[in-house]
Amino acid sequence: MFIGCHLSSSDGFEAMGRTALSIGANVFQFFTRNPRGGAAKPFDANDAAALEVLRRENGFGPILAHAPYTLNPCAADPGLRDYARQVMKDDLWRMDHFADAMYNFHPGSHVKQGVEVGIGFIVDHLNAILTPQLKTRVLLETMAGKGSEVGRNFEEIRAIIDRVELGEKVGVCLDTCHVFDGGYDIVNNLNWVLEQFDKILGLDRLCAIHLNDSKNPLGSHKDRHEVLGGGFIGADALARVVTHPKLHFLPFYLETPNELPGYAKEIALARQWTAGML
Ligand code: FE
Ligand code: FE
Ligand code: ZN
Numbered sequence: 001m002f003i004g005c006h007l008s009s010s011d012g013f014e015a016m017g018r019t020a021l022s023i024g025a026n027v028f029q030f031f032t033r034n035p036r037g038g039a040a041k042p043f044d045a046n047d048a049a050a051l052e053v054l055r056r057e058n059g060f061g062p063i064l065a066h067a068p069y070t071l072n073p074c075a076a077d078p079g080l081r082d083y084a085r086q087v088m089k090d091d092l093w094r095m096d097h098f099a100d101a102m103y104n105f106h107p108g109s110h111v112k113q114g115v116e117v118g119i120g121f122i123v124d125h126l127n128a129i130l131t132p133q134l135k136t137r138v139l140l141e142t143m144a145g146k147g148s149e150v151g152r153n154f155e156e157i158r159a160i161i162d163r164v165e166l167g168e169k170v171g172v173c174l175d176t177c178h179v180f181d182g183g184y185d186i187v188n189n190l191n192w193v194l195e196q197f198d199k200i201l202g203l204d205r206l207c208a209i210h211l212n213d214s215k216n217p218l219g220s221h222k223d224r225h226e227v228l229g230g231g232f233i234g235a236d237a238l239a240r241v242v243t244h245p246k247l248h249f250l251p252f253y254l255e256t257p258n259e260l261p262g263y264a265k266e267i268a269l270a271r272q273w274t275a276g277m278l
Helices: 013-022 045-057 078-095 115-129 154-162 176-181 190-200 234-243 260-275
Strands: 003-007 027-031 063-066 101-105 137-141 170-175 206-211 252-254
Touching: 003 013, 003 260, 013 027, 013 045, 013 260, 027 252, 063 078, 078 101, 078 115, 101 170, 101 206, 115 154, 137 154, 137 206, 154 190, 170 176, 176 206, 190 234, 206 234, 234 260, 252 260
Parallel strands: 003 027, 003 252, 027 063, 063 101, 101 137, 137 170, 170 206, 206 252
Antiparallel strands: none
């Protein structure tokens, strides 16, 4: 299985690959720059190439970058929307140096403009940054529906994708904590949730899973991640996600409140869940 976690990018690309190996991971996610925004380090092509060698030698799966979560493609302020555009364009240029790359972002918060206006701005944003040459798949993350977050249900994500000109460049990242928080009962009704996903978005759009437990019960809209088995989703339900015939081949990325030794344990646990499968 492809499993890993979110890693700090401060020491560079190859260092992240080595860290991943040291905790039993064969995929990882990282922030392209400080998650609170700001300038990115200059791109180091040699370091990127070294990671590519390491990924090939060790059979790594897709590499996933996460956009800074302060970017808001549907902000009311046009300056903020333009800033989100510039940052993501630059991030996608960087990610296109890697094979099998994906770039995940939070659709945004519509603030007080209403979800329709928000969706319109997100569509404009994607139409401005996607190009036919782009190799990196851009993923919309399913959100918990905290505040005025767009992407709180599968329909809102569908409404965005429907209006994107280069729709084939866009995929979805399902965050288990977020969908549970958004009211999708993956504990008691995983098959129904996946049927909904398939009906509304198409399972072929699902490119990655953020594997997290939740500190809060179903439908809380709070977005507080918990370690696997420590929250309201629980180990059994997460094991069913990881081993589900429609999901098990996807890359799984932990975003649990943990340090490296804890991640190593969670990765080992998830590998145990799948061990019986094959
Ligand atoms: Fe996220
Ligand atoms: Fe997430
Ligand atoms: Zn979250």
